[in-house]
Amino acid sequence: MIIAIGSDLCNIDRIANSLARFGERFERRVFTEVERAKAARRPFTRAGTYAKRFAAKEAFSKAVGTGFKAGVFMKDIGVVNAHSGAPTLALTGGALARLVAITPEGYEATVHLTMTDDHPFAQAFVVIEARPLAQR
Template sequence: MIIGLGSDLCNIDRIQGSLDRFGERFEARVFTDVERAKAARRPFTKAGTYAKRFAAKEAFSKAVGTGFKAGVHMKDIGVVNAPSGAPTLALTGGARARLDAMIPEGHSALIHLTLTDDHPWAQAFVIIEAIPSLKD
């Protein structure tokens, strides 16, 4: 069953402006080490790489219904790649706690994430699904 849905549209030029103005401070405050390493490998599309991840964080915060409050922080939400290469989310801290609180007993969470960009826009959709846990 679907228990959360969120989307976000982010302006790549706005992210570039934050990078230009705040640089390392902005990156360290908002993005995980994994996200920062990926962006560093993409110097010509760094702002777009960050904008997609920023949109994913916003979309997740909407899917769990809190926004960035109730202990949910941007750095607790990290975009990573599954072994297949598909993007997904790695959660820590308040983001993980909020998701765990939403999942009905006897279920586990499955997060679906899709990212896209077409300058000047980056977009993310998050669907959180509760799936029955396997029984012994």
């Protein structure tokens, strides 16, 4: 069953401006090491790479109903790739705690993520699905 949905649209130029203005301070405050490494390997699309991940963090925070408060921080939400290559989220700290809190007892949460960009916009959708523990 679907227990939450979130989406976000991010302006790539806004992220590029933040990178130009605040540089590494912005990167370290918002993005995980895995995300920063991915962006470093994409020098020509660095801002777009970050913008998609920024949108994913926003979409997750909307899906769990907190935004970036109640202990949910941007760095607690990291975009990673599953073995298949599909993007998904690695959650820690308050983001993981909030996911656990909204997951019904006897269920396990699965986070589905899709991201896209077409300059000047990046977009992400998050769907949180709860599956009964017996359905493994």
